[in-house]
Amino acid sequence: xxxxxxxxxxxxxxxxxxxxxxxxxxxxxxxxxxxxxxxxxxxxxxxxxxxxxxxxxxxxxxxxxxxxxxxxxxxxxxxxxxxxxxxxxxxxxxxxxxxxxxxxxxxxxxxxxxxxxxxxxxxxxxxxxxxxxxxxxxxxxxxxxxxxxxxxxxxxxxxxxxxxxxxxxxxxxxxxxxxxxxxxxxxxxxxxxxx
Amino acid sequence: xxxxxxxxxxxxxxxxxxxxxxxxxxxxxxxxxxxxxxxxxxxxxxxxxxxxxxxxxxxxxxxxxxxxxxxxxxxxxxxxxxxxxxxxxxxxxxxxxxxxxxxxxxxxxxxxxxxxxxxxxxxxxxxxxxxxxxxxxxxxxxxxxxxxxxxxxxxxxxxxxxxxxxxxxxxxxxxxxxxxxxxxxxxxxxxxxxx
Amino acid sequence: xxxxxxxxxxxxxxxxxxxxxxxxxxxxxxxxxxxxxxxxxxxxxxxxxxxxxxxxxxxxxxxxxxxxxxxxxxxxxxxxxxxxxxxxxxxxxxxxxxxxxxxxxxxxxxxxxxxxxxxxxxxxxxxxxxxxxxxxxxxxxxxxxxxxxxxxxxxxxxxxxxxxxxxxxxxxxxxxxxxxxxxxxxxxxxxxxxx
Amino acid sequence: xxxxxxxxxxxxxxxxxxxxxxxxxxxxxxxxxxxxxxxxxxxxxxxxxxxxxxxxxxxxxxxxxxxxxxxxxxxxxxxxxxxxxxxxxxxxxxxxxxxxxxxxxxxxxxxxxxxxxxxxxxxxxxxxxxxxxxxxxxxxxxxxxxxxxxxxxxxxxxxxxxxxxxxxxxxxxxxxxxxxxxxxxxxxxxxxxxx
DNA sequence: AATGAATGAGGCTTCATTCAT
DNA sequence: GATGAATGAAGCCTCATTCAT
Numbered sequence: 133x134x135x136x137x138x139x140x141x142x143x144x145x146x147x148x149x150x151x152x153x154x155x156x157x158x159x160x161x162x163x164x165x166x167x168x169x170x171x172x173x174x175x176x177x178x179x180x181x182x183x184x185x186x187x188x189x190x191x192x193x194x195x196x197x198x199x200x201x202x203x204x205x206x207x208x209x210x211x212x213x214x215x216x217x218x219x220x221x222x223x224x225x226x227x228x229x230x231x232x233x234x235x236x237x238x239x240x241x242x243x244x245x246x247x248x249x250x251x252x253x254x255x256x257x258x259x260x261x262x263x264x265x266x267x268x269x270x271x272x273x274x275x276x277x278x279x280x281x282x283x284x285x286x287x288x289x290x291x292x293x294x295x296x297x298x299x300x301x302x303x304x305x306x307x308x309x310x311x312x313x314x315x316x317x318x319x320x321x322x323x324x325x326x327x
Numbered sequence: 328x329x330x331x332x333x334x335x336x337x338x339x340x341x342x343x344x345x346x347x348x349x350x351x352x353x354x355x356x357x358x359x360x361x362x363x364x365x366x367x368x369x370x371x372x373x374x375x376x377x378x379x380x381x382x383x384x385x386x387x388x389x390x391x392x393x394x395x396x397x398x399x400x401x402x403x404x405x406x407x408x409x410x411x412x413x414x415x416x417x418x419x420x421x422x423x424x425x426x427x428x429x430x431x432x433x434x435x436x437x438x439x440x441x442x443x444x445x446x447x448x449x450x451x452x453x454x455x456x457x458x459x460x461x462x463x464x465x466x467x468x469x470x471x472x473x474x475x476x477x478x479x480x481x482x483x484x485x486x487x488x489x490x491x492x493x494x495x496x497x498x499x500x501x502x503x504x505x506x507x508x509x510x511x512x513x514x515x516x517x518x519x520x521x522x
Numbered sequence: 523x524x525x526x527x528x529x530x531x532x533x534x535x536x537x538x539x540x541x542x543x544x545x546x547x548x549x550x551x552x553x554x555x556x557x558x559x560x561x562x563x564x565x566x567x568x569x570x571x572x573x574x575x576x577x578x579x580x581x582x583x584x585x586x587x588x589x590x591x592x593x594x595x596x597x598x599x600x601x602x603x604x605x606x607x608x609x610x611x612x613x614x615x616x617x618x619x620x621x622x623x624x625x626x627x628x629x630x631x632x633x634x635x636x637x638x639x640x641x642x643x644x645x646x647x648x649x650x651x652x653x654x655x656x657x658x659x660x661x662x663x664x665x666x667x668x669x670x671x672x673x674x675x676x677x678x679x680x681x682x683x684x685x686x687x688x689x690x691x692x693x694x695x696x697x698x699x700x701x702x703x704x705x706x707x708x709x710x711x712x713x714x715x716x717x
Numbered sequence: 718x719x720x721x722x723x724x725x726x727x728x729x730x731x732x733x734x735x736x737x738x739x740x741x742x743x744x745x746x747x748x749x750x751x752x753x754x755x756x757x758x759x760x761x762x763x764x765x766x767x768x769x770x771x772x773x774x775x776x777x778x779x780x781x782x783x784x785x786x787x788x789x790x791x792x793x794x795x796x797x798x799x800x801x802x803x804x805x806x807x808x809x810x811x812x813x814x815x816x817x818x819x820x821x822x823x824x825x826x827x828x829x830x831x832x833x834x835x836x837x838x839x840x841x842x843x844x845x846x847x848x849x850x851x852x853x854x855x856x857x858x859x860x861x862x863x864x865x866x867x868x869x870x871x872x873x874x875x876x877x878x879x880x881x882x883x884x885x886x887x888x889x890x891x892x893x894x895x896x897x898x899x900x901x902x903x904x905x906x907x908x909x910x911x912x
Numbered sequence: 913a914a915t916g917a918a919t920g921a922g923g924c925t926t927c928a929t930t931c932a933t
Numbered sequence: 934g935a936t937g938a939a940t941g942a943a944g945c946c947t948c949a950t951t952c953a954t
Binding site: 233285286319 | 446477482515
Binding site for chain 3: 818872894902
């Protein structure tokens with residue numbers, strides 16, 4: 133992969149992101165992406181082979197950003213890590229709202245073309261929650277028998293849905309307020325489990 | 328509205344559901360819907376005026392099914408109502424998986440055309456959770472200061488995400504197992520709040 | 523099939539013929555055909571489903587013209603029928619030179635898409651020769667052992683190749699002169715076989 | 718012309734032949750030819766200047782093979798030469814069926830681009846027949862007045878069409894059987910002319 | 913109330929060609 | 934001599950919509 137080619141791919145990813153944000157998923161056309169990237173339409177086909185392949189690669193690119201942000205947030209001992217993780221999830225959704233909506237919307241659709249990518253989105257995100265819950269259990273802070281797989285997806289979805297509601301209904305509200313509500317619920321759970 | 332016309336509309340809704348399930352959202356064309364319904368394409372336009380209008384009406388039709396199922400499940404005193412509500416959410420997703428994916432996927436997209444419907448989906452579902460939490464608070468089972476709006480969407484998303492993961496990764500697992508995990512978390516919260 | 527639809531198909535066939543004649547096979551585009559027919563591009567797709575299907579149907583339409591002309595010419599007792607048949611072949615090639623070149627060129631290409639049609643072209647034409655040779659044999663005018671299948675295709679190809687050379691190199695030469703040369707060869711064969 | 722360059726050209730001819738055989742004329746793209754030849758696409762342009770030029774040179778290359786095979790077969794006194802010539806024609810078509818179909822199909826199309834080449838194909842082949850018929854006449858074995866130009870193209874087309882039918886319908890049949898049928902017709906003509 | 917033939921804007925894709933390296 | 938990334942004109946095809954019947 134030549135450096136020139138790699139630069140071209142990055143420009144196309146960025147242009148795709150901007151198009152999705154500006155015109156929504158339905159407004160994404162190869163024509164517009166190429167134009168925004170300042171490239172010829174054929175270049176998309178030369179580099180990715182087709183619209184689906186471009187989109188699939190773009191989603192992976194987006195997932196990697198998402199996953200990197202989550203991993204960065206989830207540092208420290210379990211309880212702090214959970215707090216940081218949820219804050220990172222809220223931050224990502226606030227900063228990259230369009231990308232987030234796209235990733236999450238696609239991750240639940242039934243779509244053969246991007247199935248692998250969709251699965252990857254969920255795994256990247258949910259597994260971090262599950263692993264933290266396992267760490268809590270390993271520390272002895274949890275009654276036996278909890279299915280941390282289900283609980284991990286539950287906590288992920290909890291923050292996700294609250295975040296999207298926040299962006300839709302009260303985007304001016306400070307992130308920390310939403311974070312506080314979610315952490316109160318999480319702390320409730322941790323406390324009850326420890327008891 | 329004549330009975331004949333109403334019957335035609337029902338056939339189109341059913342055909343739309345089947346098309347969405349069979350070919351995904353991208354595979355939904357007026358042609359295919361009409362063919363599956365055994366009607367001419369013009370009939371769709373005669374009855375709905377356009378594809379967006381058909382789709383919007385169809386989504387409402389789906390939301391009403393969803394909302395009816397949730398309301399039916401959320402009966403009894405708050406804790407039992409929460410349990411029933413979550414079970415109903417799991418049941419709906421299990422029984423009408425394709426419709427559920429569609430509703431939820433659309434409800435988070437940014438799409439001018441069906442915005443009102445999307446909002447309605449969330450309100451129908453999330454408000455039931457919020458109202459139940461308010462009822463718990465009114466009974467004195469909750470420490471002060473919880474934003475039940477955020478918490479309601481959190482609980483809704485918790486069950487939702489766990490349900491979709493369940494259908495995707497382990498569809499043969501009994502519903503009650505997933506329900507038990509979720510209720511353990513909910514009970515943890517209720518207990519910690521009461522304490 | 524409504525009368526309107528049938529009329530549309532005829533217009534498209536005629537336009538295709540004119541396009542092939544005017545711009546060659548490579549100049550045939552759906553756009554141009556539709557424009558020449560005075561129809562919208564989509565109409566081609568509504569009526570035929572695609573370019574290949576249109577072309578395949580068009581070739582059949584052309585073959586039917588060719589076959590009708592050959593059958594009409596091949597009347598009377600065997601020797602006169604052979605003469606009439608060869609004259610008809612020359613006439614068709616002279617009158618519909620572009621269509622003839624197309625039919626014959628395509629009939630020998632290896633092309634999956636129109637294979638059935640290509641076979642049909644050859645059968646329609648060659649079988650008439652073979653049947654006439656069989657009739658000669660039945661009349662006792664032939665020594666035993668001739669494979670009339672091979673001989674039929676040989677006579678067909680004899681007239682065909684001579685005709686195309688005629689059109690290419692000496693289009694002003696009267697048809698009857700070419701016909702006379704070919705009939706001299708055919709008569710040579712018939713005489714030698716009778717002897 | 719350096720040896721390296723000549724080797725490159727040969728590889729491109731061979732790759733073109735393989736592509737035509739494998740994917741048909743419509744499947745021939747510069748991309749695929751270059752890939753099959755193990756060369757970069759730009760190399761085609763460096764060596765030939767364009768696709769048409771490559772193709773034209775390729776056809777000449779093919780014609781030369783065809784002509785060499787025919788000339789080699791047409792040896793000896795006229796009647797034996799005719800027999801050898803027809804056998805050589807059958808052999809070429811049997812051995813290089815795809816190339817033969819391509820050459821013949823193209824030779825009858827109306828195509829400005831390769832017109833010179835197409836003409837050359839026919840001349841190379843048909844003239845050998847015409848010259849042999851002239852030789853027969855010179856030996857006194859022919860009644861006066863036969864147009865050996867038309868008759869030559871007739872004999873060429875006779876063998877050609879029979880050969881392609883043979884390859885299509887009964888490829889397992891021995892070449893000599895087809896050759897025998899054709900020679901019976903040719904001998905019929907020679908005998909009748911001598912008589 | 914329903915039909916279905918026709919439409920045409922809009923999208924995706926192919927591929928011969930160019931050119932800087 | 935050869936390369937391969939980039940180009941963009943040109944084609945094919947889809948599909949929501951219209952309208953005469």
